[in-house]
Amino acid sequence: MAYNVVMTHQTPTKVALGTHLHVEVRRGGETATEELTVGLSCGTNAGQWYCVTHDRGFRNNFEKDSHCSGFATEGEPHELAWICFEHGAEVP
Helix, strand or coil, X not given: CCCCCCCCCCCCEECXXXXXEEEEEEECCEEEEEEEECECCCCCCCEEEEECCXXXXXXXXXXXXXXXXXXXXXXXXXXXXXXXXXXXXXXX
């Protein structure tokens, strides 16, 4: 039996400046929800990608790219934010 898999890539969009996000964060084994306001990018790479559309964070670019490939989310659009470890949510 053969399977035909079609991968459709949705180009992600950037989250708008000033958007309020409720992001689940883990610190020291505890999980909490924080409200973050998206600011301007500081330009550092210390952080992680976050899909606002699906409320999901990614530890690396491979996870983000796989999520946005369309295979995992069936072609849904993706709005991305950068969560800077020092400054919080930023426009990527």
